[in-house]
Amino acid sequence: MEVGRLPISATLRGKLISSGYTTLSSLASVSPSNLARELEISNNEAFEVLKLASHGRGLDRSEGSGAIVNGAETAWDMLHKEQFIPRITTSCADLDNLLGGGINVSEVTEIGGVPGIGKTQLGIQLAVNVQIPGAFGGVGGKAVYIDTEGSFMVERALQIAEACIEDMSDYSVLLKKNAIPHQIQIEPKNILENIFYFRVCSYTEQIALINYLDKFITEHKDVKVVIVDSVTFHFRQNFDDLALRTRLLSEMALKLMKLAKKFSLAVRINHLVVVLFNQVTTKFAEGSFQLTLALGDSWSHSCTNRIILYWNGDERYAYLEKSPSLQSASAPYSVTCRGIRNSTSSNKRTKMM
Template identity: 40%
Template structure:
């Protein structure tokens, strides 16, 4: 203030105000240079974005063809187009045209930018590697299965379990819903789970059985006794947030509201949808609409997994594909088609082989294809034991012996 009053004696107040902005940037020239660099980068990104071909955007094939026929080739062609105009050109609804414009312009449904480059913040490959190495995994209590996955079900990724009825998909989901709550001192994530049930196969009693055995296992490892008083069966059951979706509308609404729910429950580290295919296989005659809705679901799940650093676990049904029309030979493949196969980061096929449950790592970006056996016991998912071993675990009460344990089905 003294300096300001001193300069007022020699210069008019208007001149001081006129050059104040220049003086500020001169004294903060490093920040000013950084701002200029950011603005230049943003301008180049906008120019590159405007020249991006429409065919490279994650739009359904029906939209792609209509845009091409209407003369929209690059993103810049849609820059100043209004939703009403696009709706008329493509002969689609106003909501569909708005969805197309939001996708091309990199906007979310609330109008906020989703383009990471617009923030001027990029990550190097080294930073990404370090971030992935620091991510935790959710164990399955099957040592061979965890080893095949590189430590368990990873966070920030979508893992899909596919298989025929009765193979153990729901059992796997309930096991993960319990294991995600294992305390960090035991190598766990110490989070909570959201369980979205579309088939009605979720059983609270079965979840309580798995939780009780898991809690007893951790209590045996607790030498201090401090965790035993906190990590209880009741605490585990309270950490599973259950949603029952009876049709695809309820499923879409639940997924849409997941973001707000996770904000209110920041301990959630696992979202389970059992199963993703149930409503989309039975309630649809318009396959184009089904594809568009599944694309929206996939984008929402990927965004949730990356933004909140949590794991997404899906179960999928199997369908029959005829491979040869002459001899009518067929084989079982995961449902929802080839386009859905690109959604999951990791895909595991569960199947029977000689009365034995097997898990095939069918798709993984960083692990080779492999197959391991597993079994379902009263305590949940476990490794197979040799057929000549017959014993009862006194600590857990699990029957881990004999062929009867291998084919044990829990209802």
């Protein structure tokens, strides 16, 4: 149960969320005095909040007391299922090969890089490509795009959508030669209508929206990708309380992982991928400064796959830093007027690390 369902004032609810208490379980080990000090409320108010939270947790337990624990499956079934999990193409063959065929649906993938490397471009590309119908090798879904920096460009989304439709037309012509005609009934307008855009201007808005996504995706079952660009922006500015920041990020990461799991396992017909874009920083290791994603090692555990975008001379590269099933490697890519594409360099070979 979420704190948003507690019978308390909107102001008090906002204070709880801002302090990182987004679920009833997060209030389980807090004393009234500590809660009162954190939220700047009276001890009586804090006691009443904890009393209501305790009652809510009791209701959750009683409602689920007759439930049977689910989730056990054999490793063989898991392997068989993974072979048929769809992927979202990046429109760059080299990058798709690096990722084992594209962005894996039903997982949390984190992508980070320096400014200007093409993070937002890739995010828009994925929001468009998730809509490619199954007949053309896509997943035929819709996208949720959460913009924390104000970098989303609808004109750019239109360009990429038009290029995507042209690519499908070329593919259809190729299929017709093999007597498998496919009609393209998608227009750029349709693609833009299937991107649900949210602009958030503070970390409290971001947390509230992440908590709302469960309800939103339940109502829009065709949503198959959630893109957060970028997940760390509001957590790197004016945040003196690092312990609070860690708790807020941990709660948010857990919520996102639960979303990916819920809508890929509980609802078998609907796979969901969460793509988190991150900023980069440097750390001193082994006698030199190295590029790494923001928020440190603890945050890195919140994702299944981790990709770092970087410059190699004038060439853009993607480095697969973390994956449970793929080898670490780098591959080049380009940002063109048509979106993400193969590198124009003559040296396109994937480099194993």
